[in-house]
Amino acid sequence: MKKIIVILSLAVIAIASFAYTKAQGGEKVEEFSAEALASKLKDVNGKEISFQDIINKHKGKTIVIEAWASWCGDCIKNMPKLKELQISNPNAAFVFLSADKTSEAWLNGIKKHDLNGDHYLMDGGMKGNFGKSINLDWIPRYIIIDKKGKVALYRAIETDHEQVDMLLKKL
DSSP states (O other): OHHHHHHHHHHHHHHHHHHHHHHTTOSOOSSOOHHHHHOEEEETTSOEEEHHHHHHHTTTSOEEEEEEOTTOHHHHHHHHHHHHHHHHOTTSEEEEEEOOSSHHHHHHHHHHHTOOSEEEEETTGGGSHHHHHTTOOSSSEEEEEOTTSOEEEEEEEGGGHHHHHHHHHHO
16 A cells, blocks of 8 residues: 555656646747747737737847736736836837637736737637647746747746846846
């Protein structure tokens, strides 16, 4: 019986370690898939735009992408740190990708939290085609693109602010 408990305990630790590593940037991705780049998102006026066009809009700048939702408690709790990032990195472009289920909730969330940057709504939220194409399994989530258009950081979550800020200072 003790052996079974030890084996189960080790299995749980291994799974938790893998999940933590994956959430903390265990994936090394240098560019987005063709599916992700071709995906259509909606801007605040309801117009569809491809993810590639969103990236191209900020060509030559460091881009901080945050996936979030107005219903996400961790996202809301993260807002003060996000605003600190914006203040300390004024030359970076901030792009917000919402996983909200409705345009109304999304637009109200932008206004309520006074989010400065470009805003887009992901069709289908985290589980939609775009969410799947960027392996979106947690929000808030940061992705950083360098001035050359390469992915500098593919996965960072709300607890990674120091890492994100240090990387932005280097880029």
